[in-house]
Amino acid sequence: MPHSVTPEAIPAVEQLIAKSEPGTQDMAMDDAPSAEVEDKAKVNLEDLFDDEDSDEEFASSAPVKSEEDASQPAATFKISDKSQYSDPDVMRAFYQRLFPFRFFFQWLNHSAVPSNDFAHREFAFTLSNDALQRYQSFPTADLLRKRCIADTPPRIDIGPVYSTNPRDRKTLRKASAFRPISRELVFDIDMDAYDDIRTCCTGANICQKCWAFITMSIKVVDVALRDDFGFKHVMWVYSGRRGAHAWVCDKRAREMDDSKRRAVYGYLELLKGGDQGGKKVNVWRPLHPHLERSLSILKEHFQTTILAEQDPWAEQNSAHLLNLIPDTKLREALQKKWDSSPGRPSASKWADIDSVAKSGALSKSSKELLEAKQDIVLEYTYPRLDADVGKKLNHLLKSPFVVHPATGRICVPIDPRRVEEFDPLSVPKVTELLVEIDEWSGEDSEKKIQDWEKTSLKPYIEYFRVFVAGLLKEEKEKGGIKRERDENGDVMEF
Template sequence: MAQYDQNLLSDMLPIYYTRLFPQNIFCRWLGCGSHPQPLAHRELSFTLADDVYLRYLSISNQKELQTLLQKKCPHKLDIGAVYNTRPSIARHGSVVLSRELVFDIDLTDYDEVRTCCQEAKVCDKCWKFMVIACEIIDVALKDDFGFQSILWVFSGRRGVHCWVSDYEARTLDSPGRGAVADYLCLIMGGDNQSKKVHLGSDNLHTSIRRALNVIDKYFVDILQDQEFFANPDGLKKLLALIPDEAFKSLVEKTLEKMPDSSVERFKALTNIFESHCRENGIFSRKFKYLIEEIKIQYCYPRLDVNVTKGFNHLLKSPFSIHPKTGKVSVAFKPNNAKNMNLDEIPTIYTLLDDSAAENAKHQANMRTAVKVFQEVVFSLEKTEALRRKSENNKSLEF
């Protein structure tokens, strides 16, 4: 099969779920994330052929999962929350007890800045936005919140998902989740608002400086790839981020005379800004972080905060197949995102077609992704065992 045909998905999925979907480690991951409730209290959702949607499904073990996958053959598999009873009863007033802390980052949210692609299209150039997002969010979750069980998954088409399974993360209430999401969000405002980043004039928080260090590693490459400021429309958008009219006019006159290179134009903007700050103390204090604000607006992660804040939002399962692309939602290490080649992400049709030119490479990449998943699950199981032992010891003290 040289080319993916969505019409063949129903024929391929039963084979994929039997041979390649990591059922055992998947159930172990869900089980750890469900504890102290049984696995059967976790909601699964299937989208079948012709967009038939089934919610409030559940399994008690791997055998039930295998039976359900073979019987229903879902084109899309989503994961929901853990209830105080089986999900089939959950629609009748049951209570959500826990849910992984999840983050959804989609390249469509970068459409106002990326120039290489729009909407569902993705290429290696705009994938660099995801590289930055993975590095910034992963370190923040570990260093600022102390989370350790973090799983990163390619969405299958145009973004990434992050699952945090630490007990403290799973049991966060909605305000707690909102606080984490708000802490990680620096880009605020709707489509009608030009300037969406405001850092103030106080010293920058450590997390913001750390994020800027990540952005700076990739900023020149992204400027070369995207050429944000190379045309009149892009230049206009840049000027709209400058709140001081006198300085804006000075920048506009200078940049319009320059070659179209975004790298050179941004370098000139930085030089003009530094010179203007030296000559104007009030301007320097008022717009202290203007350059940093521009970098953040173009490159900082754009989170769908509603996904993080809510309990009821279902998220696509790791290792499910994206029905539009046929690509596997593979797990990956965040520090390896920069090495990911979108053309080398396994697809269901190349995995099942031994004669496909990409078969060997995709098989190897699939094994690597499963290994990454296993490492996260093994670590989570160890942490959960230690936590339960500690809890038991505390209860014995009484």
């Protein structure tokens, strides 16, 4: 089997073992090292070739491969569903035919003409042997595409834009000349954080019931970013398994320093304290308008998702609920009631709080009880953000539109206006998409139809296209005279 690894991949400069937390989507590598681990590199390369050799066992993938030039969709090989999602052949076909490089480029470049916004941007490739190549950068979308097709990375992360080209960082006289200068403000919501209140699934599994946690988080955070902070270009992306990322792409957001990022996170964070911290919500009254608004969004979800579906206080599990009730007299009355009828579901227990309080077992004011109940609603529904992803400028975050290696699903954008309709379990898998291309039976009219238009990925890429167009339009308007001159000529197409 010919080595489909391009020569530039072989002197792999920095191959690091991925050191992600189990389960988290993004690697904590804010000060992750850029060491050359030479002995490692050797081992990794061997692994890499092993992988290539093992291709043979996928009988369905015919050996015909168009190597570099994929603009001719001549390659016709069938992929069966059984192929591993990050199999190099699947990946190659994916990057050749489906990954929206053009819009991807425009998204990060903020203009149609190649600029440093794209050229100095760090990309990190996770290779099929789990080695991580950091500080990759590409002057144009085409070169990125070529490299993806050659290396077939199962995962691509996006880092910040640096002051100089990341590839040149070691040739600089002074280390301080290489520093991150901008990146999107990002958020990561992961199901991990909900493990203590999620009853339907555990670990990496999700179902529609627990996806509701992500749905309500998106609602709350999205409206705060837009109405409070005034950001306009917020893109939500499904992380491929059980979480979602937000990319705030406004120029104002991209240029924020770490302290401002921390401020945004501080504004949005509510739940404090570890498992031993007791009550996690401690807020002033009157509620801050942001919390007031969040509460009105979340109330409804509390009724459906928490009380009806998750049922967190069923059977003997009501201790935590009792702890959150500030009134000792009421707490004892409830404890007695629930002990005598252990089968009561959470919804009834929740209703019991008011009914028992009304029957006279309340020593504090009803206002205090209402506030305590509000706090409980917030504790169970308020977004739990993974703070470490977004507080630093130079953190890596998984790119949109890559394939999740374990589920095969594409990291597609989520339209926040229709977030309720989003179903993570119906997001297309890479293998399904490749089959769809092959089964497509429409005719090529005068306008050439892209491969992705033949698949169920189409609406997602359309959404991305419109999003990017909106971003570019604003950049152009704000760009002023200098940009205008560039635009006088024909817009360059990629």
